[in-house]
Amino acid sequence: MARPERIAVLGAGSWGTTFAKVLADAGSDVVLWARRAEVAEAINGSRCNAGYLPGVRLPESLRATDDAAAAVHDADVVVLAVPSQTLRENLAGWQPLLPAGATLVSLAKGVELSTLKRMSEVIGEVADVPMEQVAVVSGPNLAKEIAAEQPTATVVACADHDRAIALQHACSTPYFRPYTNTDLIGIEIAGACKNVIALACGMAVGLGFGHNTMSSLITRGLAETTRLGVALGADPMTFAGLAGLGDLVATCMSPLSRNRTFGERLGRGETLAQAQEAAHGQVSEGVKSCSSIRQLAARHGVEMPITDVVHRVCHEGLQPGPAAAELLGRERKPE
Ligand SMILES: NC(=O)C1=CN([C@@H]2O[C@H](COP(=O)(O)OP(=O)(O)OC[C@H]3O[C@@H](n4cnc5c(N)ncnc54)[C@H](OP(=O)(O)O)[C@@H]3O)[C@@H](O)[C@H]2O)C=CC1
Numbered sequence: 001m002a003r004p005e006r007i008a009v010l011g012a013g014s015w016g017t018t019f020a021k022v023l024a025d026a027g028s029d030v031v032l033w034a035r036r037a038e039v040a041e042a043i044n045g046s047r048c049n050a051g052y053l054p055g056v057r058l059p060e061s062l063r064a065t066d067d068a069a070a071a072v073h074d075a076d077v078v079v080l081a082v083p084s085q086t087l088r089e090n091l092a093g094w095q096p097l098l099p100a101g102a103t104l105v106s107l108a109k110g111v112e113l114s115t116l117k118r119m120s121e122v123i124g125e126v127a128d129v130p131m132e133q134v135a136v137v138s139g140p141n142l143a144k145e146i147a148a149e150q151p152t153a154t155v156v157a158c159a160d161h162d163r164a165i166a167l168q169h170a171c172s173t174p175y176f177r178p179y180t181n182t183d184l185i186g187i188e189i190a191g192a193c194k195n196v197i198a199l200a201c202g203m204a205v206g207l208g209f210g211h212n213t214m215s216s217l218i219t220r221g222l223a224e225t226t227r228l229g230v231a232l233g234a235d236p237m238t239f240a241g242l243a244g245l246g247d248l249v250a251t252c253m254s255p256l257s258r259n260r261t262f263g264e265r266l267g268r269g270e271t272l273a274q275a276q277e278a279a280h281g282q283v284s285e286g287v288k289s290c291s292s293i294r295q296l297a298a299r300h301g302v303e304m305p306i307t308d309v310v311h312r313v314c315h316e317g318l319q320p321g322p323a324a325a326e327l328l329g330r331e332r333k334p335e
């Protein structure tokens with residue numbers, strides 16, 4: 001399959017804008033859709049999306065618009081960069097505009113609350129395209145670091161390996177190195193679950209705990225994520241890769257992570273509403289996905305104790321201190 005020529009990125013938040021920059025830097029012809037006209041105007045005028053990426057100069061070749069039809073016109077790749085829980089509604093509106101045969105790419109890391117579906121499943125269903133047309137990009141990809149052109153690797157996953165390779169070419173730059181994979185289930189489960197584990201790590205930081213605690217949560221978090229992924233049909237090796245362990249470590253360890261920061265506020269005693277207000281509208285996917293992942297795990301008889309307490313802290317009034325004590329007090333068992 002030929003390298004794509006025209007790419008539309010729908011969603012101009014931190015990651016959509018950064019990924020559009022990566023694609024433009026890789027030489028692709030990119031149009032970025034922003035839902036607010038003033039954001040598109042600022043990108044075209046001052047080459048900046050100050051609300052999400054202050055101080056980052058966007059390439060001259062990157063064009064922005066608030067007209068979704070103009071953005072997707074003639075595109076052979078359409079990248080979806082909106083939050084997981086709004087993707088279905090957004091895509092339903094865009095579906096009539098999508099060029100036939102275009103590769104649809106998900107950047108979102110979550111599990112839909114109402115259906116417990118992964119993002120690629122939502123895309124296949126709403127766009128009514130074969131799953132071979134749907135791809136996912138996921139890895140240790142904190143937007144601000146990539147926007148600053150710090151070296152980063154990622155994974156481009158698609159059941160159609162040729163499409164994955166075409167997309168890999170379209171987003172390879174001297175600072176961004178994509179690998180291909182065909183295990184969509186593993187890549188997406190890893191991406192959604194790491195946000196929940198990052199919330200737990202943030203709570204640990206907020207409670208004043210150090211690196212042993214973080215490391216224990218990361219390792220046991222990876223164990224429960226892998227259990228769920230394997231139950232759903234994923235390749236267990238995916239969880240040792242960039243989109244598994246790689247993203248888990250980056251998100252849990254970095255103060256740039258919105259999920260970790262959100263968890264830290266809860267750990268310091270703030271309420272969910274206070275932590276949400278401090279996020280200034282930026283999405284912390286784990287806050288909702290902890291509930292959908294917990295339900296998905298229950299449906300498949302998989303134990304996910306960290307995800308369970310994160311859900312109860314976020315939505316059922318459990319406090320982070322007692323949540324930590326509960327995890328430590330669980331029945332003793334072999335590793
Ligand atoms: N940021 C990162 O480092 C990374 C993020 N991701 C994932 O990418 C996805 C998008 O995240 P990110 O860009 O960071 O999120 P942000 O919160 O930074 O931006 C969200 C974007 O979606 C738009 N948006 C929000 N709600 C709606 C809606 N109802 N309809 C249409 N557009 C909407 C926002 O528009 P507006 O500005 O007008 O509100 C904004 O452009 C998430 O699933 C995230 O987990 C993955 C890898 C890295």
Ligand SMILES: O=C(CO)COP(=O)(O)O
Pocket residue numbers: 109139140141142143195198247250251256257258259260283284285
């Ligand atoms: O997915 C991410 C890094 O890979 C971004 O994480 P946050 O959404 O927690 O900022």
